[in-house]
Amino acid sequence: MTIDVSARTEETTRAPEHLADLVGDAETFLGEVWGIRTATFSCEPAKTLLSTADVWNELDCGSLVAPYFGILREGTDPTVSGVAETRIVQTKPRPGYAKPAAVRELVASGHVFVLSQLEDWKGPIGALVDALRTECRAQAGADAYFCAAGSDGVPAHADGAHTLTVQLEGRMRWIVGEGGQATETVLEAGDVLYVPAGRVRRGAPAGTDALHLVISLQQPTARDLAELALAVFLKGSAAAGVAGTHHFLSVEEKVAWLRSELHAHLAGQDHGALAAQAVRLRQREGRA
Structure with missing residues (x-):
């Protein structure tokens, strides 16, 4: 895998707002990397987009509801089965609220906790996704994955979307491709991995609890x-x-x-x- 390190001319803690903040020269990225090859970049400010503390605060605040969370059990589609309950809200039953204790129990046993559609309810992530939608001319969305140390992580999968995986905390080992064509890289907090659409990828925490953000970008087909x-x-x-x-x-x-x-x-x-x-x-x- 080719490793590209984006040059940063000034130190800043401002959350990334554009494609160039994640990959450096956006024109070079779109012309020489997009749809062609995997690549990694460095964007330290990306770590400010979301933290593990934010994830648990969202779970414990009591307002997290489907489809904005889920657990990976088998495959790559999050489910709320066994981790959601119905609550009475303004005298009416409302299903799909997260059960914090059930979520924590499954995470402790090796399952992955997912916060979905973050562009809808996390301001800085929403602003970044809006910009990427325009710059890449693609449908865009963002999900966060918390993987406890020792868990199997995210199983192998491929889809029609290009992805930018932003490592927020901890370390994740990613394998992209299959057989002799597979490549492996370990992302540290602040690293960004680009994977073209259709490439098989799988990831697991590398010795630590790990939190990463996946921004999916799906361009219109012919x-x-x-x-x-x-x-x-x-x-x-x-x-x-x-x-x-x-x-x-x-x-x-x-x-x-x-x-x-x-x-x-x-x-x-x-x-x-x-x-x-x-x-x-x-x-x-x-x-x-």
Whole structure:
């Protein structure tokens, strides 16, 4: 694995707010690393985004509710089974509240505690995710994972999202890839690991309790862009104009019309705006 250390010209404790804060030169990262290879970077201020104390405070304050927490038992989808309860809130039963004692018991026995969708309720993380969504033109979300020392950690998995894993506390050993192509690295607090979409990865604490943040970035697919462009075309003036006369055209004429008008529509598209709109649609439909 190639190790890249971002140059920092000044010391600061300000939480990262942009891609460049995490990876150094954002243009170089997007042009030479993104989607091509794994890489690690250094961002000491990233440690201020969330602490283990913050995690336990959220659990113990009594307001943590699904889907904003979960336990990894099998696989990589957090579950609240056995660690959630129904409470009476304003005279009505409300399910999904965290049971602190049950969570702590499972964590002590080697399970991973997850805080989900942090961009929705943690200000500095939300600001960073918003910036990354724009800079990377990707649907974005952030989850934190607390792994006790000696636990199995996060099992092997791959998905369609690019990931930036920020080590907040402790140390995590990550293996990316499979077989002879697998690479291994140990992240210290303040390190950032980038993994391209589709790469298998698994991680376990390296001798300490460990807390890390995973920022998932999922760009629109070619199909997403094609479907959006076609939907806009079908709502446009050209499609509206032919709607009442298409039955006078032969199949060949319809195909010729469609080829000409759709080509003109696509040629006039603002690619950046189309990608941004596709990201907004995916964000409304669900997280990466």
